[in-house]
Amino acid sequence: MNLEKELQLLIIEAIAKLYNAEVNESQITLQKTKKEFTGNYTLVTFPLLRISKKSPEQTAQEIGETLTANSAFIESFNVIKGFLNLSLSSSSWVKTLEEINNNPTYGFTQANEDSPLYMVEYSSPNTNKPLHLGHVRNNLLGHSLCEILKANGKKVVKTNIVNDRGIHICKSMLAWKKWGNNETPESSNKKGDHLIGDYYVMFDQKYKGELAELESKGLSKDEAEAQSTLMAEAREMLLKWEKNDTETVNLWKMMNNWVYKGFDETYKEMGVTFDKIYYESDTYLVGRKRVLEGLEKGLFYKKEDNSIWADLSAQNLDHKLLLRADGTSVYMTQDIGTAKLRFDDYPIDTMIYVVGNEQNHHFTVLSALLDMMGYDFGKGLVHFSYGMVELPEGKMKSREGTVVDADDLMKEMIETARETSNELGKLDNCTPQEASDIVRMVGLGALKYFILKVDPRKNMTFNPEESIDFNGHTGPFIQYTHARIQSVLRKAAELNIEIPAVIGEIELSDKEEGLVHTLVDFASIIKQSAEEYNVSLVANYVYDLVKEYNQFYHDFSILREENQALRYFRLMLSKNVALTIKKGMCLLGIDVPDRM
RNA sequence: GCACCCGUAGUUCAAUGGAUAGAAUAUCGGAUUCCGGUUCCGAAGAUGCGAGUUCGAUUCUCGCCGGGUGUACCA
Numbered sequence: 001m002n003l004e005k006e007l008q009l010l011i012i013e014a015i016a017k018l019y020n021a022e023v024n025e026s027q028i029t030l031q032k033t034k035k036e037f038t039g040n041y042t043l044v045t046f047p048l049l050r051i052s053k054k055s056p057e058q059t060a061q062e063i064g065e066t067l068t069a070n071s072a073f074i075e076s077f078n079v080i081k082g083f084l085n086l087s088l089s090s091s092s093w094v095k096t097l098e099e100i101n102n103n104p105t106y107g108f109t110q111a112n113e114d115s116p117l118y119m120v121e122y123s124s125p126n127t128n129k130p131l132h133l134g135h136v137r138n139n140l141l142g143h144s145l146c147e148i149l150k151a152n153g154k155k156v157v158k159t160n161i162v163n164d165r166g167i168h169i170c171k172s173m174l175a176w177k178k179w180g181n182n183e184t185p186e187s188s189n190k191k192g193d194h195l196i197g198d199y200y201v202m203f204d205q206k207y208k209g210e211l212a213e214l215e216s217k218g219l220s221k222d223e224a225e226a227q228s229t230l231m232a233e234a235r236e237m238l239l240k241w242e243k244n245d246t247e248t249v250n251l252w253k254m255m256n257n258w259v260y261k262g263f264d265e266t267y268k269e270m271g272v273t274f275d276k277i278y279y280e281s282d283t284y285l286v287g288r289k290r291v292l293e294g295l296e297k298g299l300f301y302k303k304e305d306n307s308i309w310a311d312l313s314a315q316n317l318d319h320k321l322l323l324r325a326d327g328t329s330v331y332m333t334q335d336i337g338t339a340k341l342r343f344d345d346y347p348i349d350t351m352i353y354v355v356g357n358e359q360n361h362h363f364t365v366l367s368a369l370l371d372m373m374g375y376d377f378g379k380g381l382v383h384f385s386y387g388m389v390e391l392p393e394g395k396m397k398s399r400e401g402t403v404v405d406a407d408d409l410m411k412e413m414i415e416t417a418r419e420t421s422n423e424l425g426k427l428d429n430c431t432p433q434e435a436s437d438i439v440r441m442v443g444l445g446a447l448k449y450f451i452l453k454v455d456p457r458k459n460m461t462f463n464p465e466e467s468i469d470f471n472g473h474t475g476p477f478i479q480y481t482h483a484r485i486q487s488v489l490r491k492a493a494e495l496n497i498e499i500p501a502v503i504g505e506i507e508l509s510d511k512e513e514g515l516v517h518t519l520v521d522f523a524s525i526i527k528q529s530a531e532e533y534n535v536s537l538v539a540n541y542v543y544d545l546v547k548e549y550n551q552f553y554h555d556f557s558i559l560r561e562e563n564q565a566l567r568y569f570r571l572m573l574s575k576n577v578a579l580t581i582k583k584g585m586c587l588l589g590i591d592v593p594d595r596m
Numbered sequence: 597g598c599a600c601c602c603g604u605a606g607u608u609c610a611a612u613g614g615a616u617a618g619a620a621u622a623u624c625g626g627a628u629u630c631c632g633g634u635u636c637c638g639a640a641g642a643u644g645c646g647a648g649u650u651c652g653a654u655u656c657u658c659g660c661c662g663g664g665u666g667u668a669c670c671a
Contacts, residue, residue: 034615044614046651056651082651083615126671163671280671307669324669331671360600361666387601388664392608424633454609457601459664461608466621470634473609473620480634487631528612540610540619547619554628554636561630 003096003520004030007041007086010074014066021051032517038078038510039085040517046082056082090508093516094569100519101572107523107583109153117155117347120146120384122354123272124161127259128168129197131266131406133462134356137389137451140589142354143272144452144535145384147587152530157346160274161338164256165281170237172196173251174230175203185258191265191407192258206230242328269410271444271589276345278338284329287337291322291329294373315368335366336373343377350382352533357385357457384533387459389451409464414443416468417476421596424470430595441591442476443468448590449475453539473543475590478581481546483596485578488558492571495559503565511552515573518545522580526587535588542584549577 008028015023027047033039045052045059052059057079064077064084075089100106122142125131131139146156176183176199185192207230214224225231240248267273291308294300300310300322308323322333342348353363363383370378391404418439421427427435450467454460470476522541529537558574561567585592 029612029614031612031614036616042615046614049651081615124671166671168671305669318667321669326669328669330669334671356665357601358665364600385601450608458609459602463608466608469621471620477620477634480632484632484634491631532612536610543619550635557630559630 002523003088003092004041004524007074010067010071011043011063014063014070015048015051018062018066019051019053023048023051032521033085035514037080037083037085039087040513041086041088043084043086044082045084060084088513090506090513093508093513094503094506096520097516097569097572097576100516101576104579107526107580108151111150111153111155115153115155116349117157118146118149118350118352119157119159119342119346119348120149120352120354121159121161123267123274124163124355125263126163126168127193127196127256128172128200130191130193130262133389133391133404133406133409136270136406136409136447137386137460138354138356139267139270139272140448140451141384141386141456141535143270143589144538144587145352145354145533147589148526148530148535148538151526151587154530157276157348158274159276159278159342161278161280161283162260164279165241165284167234167238168200169252169256170234170241171203172199173248173255174234174237175199175206176255177251179206185261191262192260193262193266194405194407195262196255196259203230203234266406266410269444270406271591278341280334280338283337283341284334285337286341287333287335288323288327288329290336290340290373291333294322299372310369310372312365312368312372315372317365317368320365320369332362332366332369335362336369339366339370339377339381340375343375348377350380351377352382352384354384354386357387359383360385382533384456386456390459390461392461392463410444410447413447413464413468414440416464417443417446420468420470438593438596441593442479442596445475445479445585445590445592447475448588449478449539452535452588453543455536456534478542478546478585479590479592480596481550482578482581482585482592483594485549485574485581486594488574489571489578491559497567497571498564500564500568503569506563506565506569508569509556511548511555512570512573515548515552515577518548519576519580522584538584538587542581542588545577545580545584549574 008025008030011028011030012023012025015021029044029047031042031044033042043060043063045056045063048059048063049056052062054062060079060082064079064086067074067086068077073088073092074086076087078085120142122145123131123135123139125135142158146158149156176196179202180199183195185195188195190198207228210228210230211221211224214227215221219227237248241252291300294310295302295308300308302308303325305325306327307321307325310320310322312318312320320332321330322336323329339351342351355363360383363381363385367378367381370381372378418435421435421439421442427438430438446468447464450462451460453473466472467474468476470480525537525541529535552573556570558567558570561570582592
């Protein structure tokens with residue numbers, strides 16, 4: 001039985017008895033007592049004044065008296081202003097810890113056949129360039145969100161939509177064809193996605209060169225763009241691709257496969273996976289068909305130039321283009337098709353899109369459009385919208401070459417972790433294999449934790465140096481604390497500490513009670529995190545737990561404690577703190593080493 | 597122009613409408629060191645501005661100021 005729920009019921013009972021009134025759980029505001037006051041739980045009495053018709057102090061006093069009189073598990077109380085601070089007895093905390101200890105999956109709910117199915121789309125790369133820092137936040141958030149949903153007993157399908165068609169990939173293809181000399185990932189010893197990215201950049205440079213030349217001949221910018229032969233060739237290539245021209249399609253397939261192989265390596269290093277991958281080259285046709293159907297049904301309208309539009313003014317939105325005059329599709333068309341396909345493929349209860357907040361408008365429109373087209377899932381789409389990542393030196397701009405590449409970043413983080421660890425002499429007693437595993441966990445853990453601890457909705461600044469600090473609010477600090485607890489537990493095992501017959505009678509300090517209390521909170525944190533789609537709650541919880549444990553660790557002897565029962569309790573507490581850290585970090589996709 | 601989001605210590609982040617707005621880092625001063633050095637305690641330091649709603653506002657409403665994003669036949 002959940003401690004907080006139990007307490008809530010007791011309070012409801014007390015109010016019924018005192019004031020002859022029925023209150024529901026939502027009227028009971030229970031919170032953790034702030035550490036400068038005595039107590040474990042605090043009842044805020046202000047909302048109850050209408051029922052008691054008495055002053056806050058008096059109400060608190062009366063409820064406190066009734067509770068202590070009728071329940072053994074509330075030991076004492078104090079009243080400060082309108083706040084009723086309740087202290088539970090040591091024995092109930094001991095009992096609570098034992099319950100958590102006996103339930104290794106505490107906080108987690110297993111999915112069953114009837115559980116709702118969530119499909120989560122994340123990552124969604126373009127095939128013309130490698131993943132960058134923005135994708136890193138996306139991937140980490142998406143992966144962690146999935147883990148948290150699973151921990152809450154949901155069925156989850158992780159999906160990725162690959163933007164594999166369009167003018168952008170044609171640019172890379174054209175550049176490669178013109179200037180590539182049949183270069184391959186093998187021949188150049190580059191990852192496929194980086195190779196393609198280089199050709200994309202090359203196209204852009206040559207194109208700019210061409211424009212500059214045209215403009216120097218006295219043409220305006222618009223005229224130059226219109227006369228560019230390079231861009232014309234790229235467009236021609238796209239038309240050929242859409243007409244299924246064999247040579248073009250084969251080139252496209254070959255180059256895309258290079259990219260996918262490169263992406264796979266990046267995903268693997270990052271630790272993210274997908275259950276089902278959709279490609280826009282498959283879905284855009286479905287979308288197109290649905291749009292044409294909608295036109296027949298009179299949902300959409302056609303302009304003189306044959307382009308097709310939706311009028312969303314009834315929903316307070318603008319008119320939206322769905323098919324161009326030449327019949328080709330736009331982003332929105334593809335997303336309609338993708339959504340339709342997905343709901344055909346799976347019995348989805350909730351569809352979540354992990355996509356940056358610059359697309360907030362796009363998803364409102366998508367939702368409205370699908371609804372207009374008669375799909376009942378349209379309204380229920382969830383856009384998990386996250387903010388941009390900036391660097392201490394400012395915003396990333398692809399044009400200025402200040403984009404941080406995901407592969408480079410991970411490599412650098414691991415390298416920094418290695419340097420720092422070597423300086424501190426941490427890896428001296430490890431085999432090379434152990435050392436390399438540990439620096440990998442630390443480097444990536446630093447990156448992941450730093451990004452995930454921030455509220456997803458907000459823009460953030462990523463500072464690589466700060467993130468890898470072994471002190472402070474960082475991943476490595478949490479990992480370190482976990483490793484140290486493991487070390488204590490190993491030592492305890494060597495000492496062969498016996499389990500006492502009875503441990504219920506020991507007297508606990510506030511710090512110990514508070515620590516058990518925090519362990520209890522784990523369950524509600526992951527629940528809240530899933531309900532609000534807010535990954536950072538778990539990250540911040542784990543840090544709070546670590547900090548609290550460190551204070552406890554500093555204040556009490558664990559191995560030298562003479563009272564058998566107390567020592568056993570403290571070891572059990574340590575063990576469960578370690579387990580909870582591990583579970584929490586696992587929800588964030590972060591590995592924690594047993595020694596470091 | 598219009599729409600949406602964001603303004604919290606020097607800096608990076610917290611705070612279901614609740615108590616004296618928490619951490620981290622940087623600075624200064626102490627303590628501890630079972631197992632492990634990276635532990636702990638203290639000092640100093642913040643809600644952009646102005647109204648309103650109420651027992652109570654960082655949080656809700658309105659108006660300014662500052663920043664971001666969107667409003668594309670780019671994805």
